Amino acid sequence: MEYQEAKDKFISTWGSLGSLWGINKAMAQIQALLFISTKPLSMEDIMEELKISRGNTSMNLRQLMDWGIVTKEIIPGERKEYFTTEKDVQELARIVAKERSRREIKPVIKILKDVSSIKDDGTEKTKELIKQTKALHELTDTMDTMINKVVNQQQKWLTKSLLKLFK
Amino acid sequence: MEYQEAKDKFISTWGSLGSLWGINKAMAQIQALLFISTKPLSMEDIMEELKISRGNTSMNLRQLMDWGIVTKEIIPGERKEYFTTEKDVQELARIVAKERSRREIKPVIKILKDVSSIKDDGTEKTKELIKQTKALHELTDTMDTMINKVVNQQQKWLTKSLLKLFK
DNA sequence: ATTAACTTTCAATATTTTTTGAAAGTTTAA
DNA sequence: TTAAACTTTCAAAAAATATTGAAAGTTAAT
Structure with a gap:
């Protein structure tokens, strides 16, 4: 080529x-x-x-x-x-992760939190809505935090160590 | 609400x-x-x-x-x-990550590998193309691998839980 | 074998997103 | 201050994507 x-x-x-x-x-x-x-x-x-x-x-x-x-x-x-x-790929990844989190993920997390916080009126469908959106809220929040930690902090070290852990 | x-x-x-x-x-x-x-x-x-x-x-x-x-x-x-x-958010995350990897990330990794493997003709621009796409290839591959390993871990954990259920 | 209940397909249409290009705006040099 | 060099803006056009609805297809009960 x-x-x-x-x-x-x-x-x-x-x-x-x-x-x-x-x-x-x-x-x-x-x-x-x-x-x-x-x-x-x-x-x-x-x-x-x-x-x-x-x-x-x-x-x-x-x-x-x-x-x-x-x-x-x-x-x-x-x-x-x-x-x-920006020519450094790690820095690029950091910027992209941070911006996406700020622009898209954080607002969704807020809505999931609001929705999962509605008053439990005792009906089955309300219980299900609360249960499922709460689970989604927790997952999304965890993922968002993880991703930001991984790309923000001493990236190279973390990446290498994590890779070793999983090999 | x-x-x-x-x-x-x-x-x-x-x-x-x-x-x-x-x-x-x-x-x-x-x-x-x-x-x-x-x-x-x-x-x-x-x-x-x-x-x-x-x-x-x-x-x-x-x-x-x-x-x-x-x-x-x-x-x-x-x-x-x-x-x-699927009602379990963890399993949902696993499926989504796996499918996106298969459909979108893996094919890109292949192309990045091909592009970064072109013959070095000694010119500055070729050197830069190789260097930068190689860096991107490594980053993308690392990210994809991490995600896949996490997914496997999850699966192992799931399998264990299921086994327990049937014991 | 026929019919009614239901699902899929796909050409046409609608909607959303991206791109264009030219007018308006800005900056700098003389 | 003028004019040339350049950038931004934005309404209109084009392209890409999603949606509709009705005909064709499938399945199951009689």
């Missing part, structure tokens, strides 16, 4: 995987492109490489910056803005 | 969370409805509760069965088919 083929394959695969970590295709592809680039890229560069419009590029770069995954790079003497992404 | 309000809130929240575990809204809502139901439900029941069409219900039930989350229940003397979902 040639460089260009491998690059295209990586970008399109990573793009379609976007849904797995909660972002859209263009956003994921821009990140992928920056991730394997040896230097910061301009909006023009990105538009051309991915064959997407200026507006699309601008909006998705903003979102990536909101996520904290991409940063604007000012190159002295240059008028254009340049962009880079 | 009344039972009905809590129930509706749970179903719509769980439905919109579907994207988090890779299924569509109707599918997630059907599962949510079954999850808090005290008895198996027929297609008619589901259509009526969620206000969705027969076709939609049928297709999404099939998908839930493909995932292994929902099972058909035959009620003696009844012509209709009835459906139930």
